[in-house]
Amino acid sequence: MIQYKKQYDIVVAGAGVAGVAAALAAARHGKKVALLEKQCVIGGLATSGLVFIYLPLCDGMGRQCTFGIAEELLKLSMKYSPCDLPVAWGGPEGGFTGFNAGNRYQVIFSPAGFTIAMDGALQEAGVDLWLDTLVCAANTNGDGAIESIEVENLSGRGQLSAQCFIDTTGTAALARQAGGAVETMNNCHSPWIIEKSAGKTAYSLEPHLGIKYFRLCNNDNVVSDVLDAKTQTKYLRLTWEESRQFYDEAYANGDDRHTHYPIVLPGMSQLRKVGRIVGKTTLHDGENGKHFDDSIGLYADWRRSDSVWETPYGTLVPEKVRHLLAAGRCMSTENDAWEYFRVIPSAAMTGEVAGTAAALSVEAKCDPADLDVELLRNELRKNGFLFHLEELPGRRQ
Ligand SMILES: Cc1cc2nc3c(=O)[nH]c(=O)nc-3n(C[C@H](O)[C@H](O)[C@H](O)COP(=O)(O)OP(=O)(O)OC[C@H]3O[C@@H](n4cnc5c(N)ncnc54)[C@H](O)[C@@H]3O)c2cc1C
Structure with a gap:
């Protein structure tokens, strides 16, 4: 039985790095945003999962590929941590980089420090954060559009309505609750x-x-x-x-x-690829370096240099469920492409994209699947985003 009801413009399910980035982006676009988290800390695997390496924003060839909130969060992760960036990326001579792969734009951090730093940013942006709140059901209309979700917390069973929802649960839990297709792998x-x-x-x-x-x-x-x-x-x-x-x-x-x-011990299951949406587009192995007309950001492989991916907007849009976007490790990627995209910088980048796309969809009164990608790109460009490989300075084609 529903004991209370709330209304938002946008509801974000899961306050990992992707959820935090999505909520920040949506709130900074003036939207009333709820961010729901089943644990009592934010940051997901990056904090309660004890992961402490913010993988690179650059391609290992000295070129920064990922910008915006992904870069903001990388810097925030250092705020209450003892670690510095490599000199090549603005760190001090003789700084403490700890484990660091050469000169890549990455950093290690204290998970606890990252948690409290992100919370400060959420407060400043006016995000309504709900901790210890489990998203447990989605109510859809006849067209497969989510109209509200149900949560369980200390106040009992609640119903939260919104015009757009974002699944950043890391496991595609909300997409599954809404009847969407979800896949897993080894x-x-x-x-x-x-x-x-x-x-x-x-x-x-x-x-x-x-x-x-x-x-x-x-x-x-x-x-x-x-x-x-x-x-x-x-x-x-x-x-x-x-x-x-x-x-x-x-x-x-x-x-x-x-x-x-x-x-x-980690407070989250340390399984990397638990569940992901089946999106309008799925990224496959070997699609690094491939042009996508609907690319909404560049992302560099963390395992090797000079390998950059364009990120299709369709990977964030579930094939069946409407009024829903996904971001972070539950976006639509498979096999090795999932391995590349399941990490902190891409979670932050896709989170920002989803939050921005949700805000624009609310303004345009359209389903996020029908959003004009050029409109979205214009907005992301203001935050420094690049979209296609040829925009990377000095890159061979
Ligand atoms: C062992 C291991 C090592 C890793 N090493 C690195 C590394 O060195 N560097 C790196 O960049 N990445 C690393 N990663 C990957 C990276 O940490 C994560 O994939 C990334 O942080 C994912 O972020 P996310 O926001 O997409 O998802 P998550 O971090 O999974 O966040 C999802 C959030 O949603 C919440 N949630 C889930 N279901 C619900 C629900 N029903 N209701 C409410 N809340 C819900 C969860 O509690 C969680 O807080 C590693 C992962 C693992 C497992």
Whole structure:
């Protein structure tokens, strides 16, 4: 039974990096925006998932590809963190870059610091943030358009109406609730832990924080089952088992539990590609360097240099459900293309695009699927966006 009702212009489901960027963009366009998050922290995998590397905004050839809120959030991630940018991207000589891949425009950060910094930005933009609020149902009309969603929180069951919704749940949960097609794929499970350690760990923020990050990533442990609640539980517990084995072995080899022990476990499932929408367009392997007429931003591969993707608007638009956009790791990409796009900078970029597109759709009283992409690009251009490869200065064609 619905116990309360609220009305917004735009409702964003999931306050990971994509959701924060979407809400900021929509609110800065003067819209009344709700941002809903089932946890008690914002930032998703980038914060409660203990991921702490803001992957690059540049192509590894000295050219910045991604701009706007993605760059703003990268800088915000440093605000309450001890880490600096490489000199080539404006960092100080002798700065603390920690783990950093050469001279790419990327940074490591404190997840807790990033959380409080993003919250400051949301407050300033006037976003109505709801924490500890689970999006649990979508109400659609006969045309497959979402009219309202239902949430569960301390106030009970609520109904939130809006003209446009954005799925930034990381798992395409809202699209699925609305009857849209959702796909998954193989994953590997990998516990990232913050630990106290006197020994060697993968990536370290020491000496500034006096703690170390520890990453156990076994890419052989491929999760090939179809992901459901019990399968996810099974793999989460497997990561704890691996952690037990890691510490048991360390102690057997002489480490002391007084100086080497886990401090924080991730609060989110560390499966990377859980669920994504089936969009009007799906990005496939090898489509880096390909021209898309409806590109809404450039995004550089984080695994290799000189490999840039145009991002079709259609990857954010679900094939079936209306009044809905998706952004972040649940946008429509598959296989290796999903692997490239599932990370923090692309989540921020696509979040900004979705938030801006939602705001323009509300103004134009149209479905986001019917939005004039040139209108959207004109708006994004104001925030520095580039859309096609030939716009990158000095790039070979
Ligand atoms: C082990 C691992 C290592 C990684 N390493 C890196 C790295 O080094 N660098 C990098 O850039 N990226 C890395 N990534 C990927 C990256 O962190 C994430 O993919 C990215 O942060 C995704 O952002 P997002 O906003 O799309 O989704 P998410 O971070 O998943 O955010 C979704 C949010 O929605 C909320 N939510 C979900 N369902 C609901 C619901 N029904 N109601 C309300 N709220 C809901 C979730 O609680 C969450 O806060 C890594 C990922 C993993 C798993």
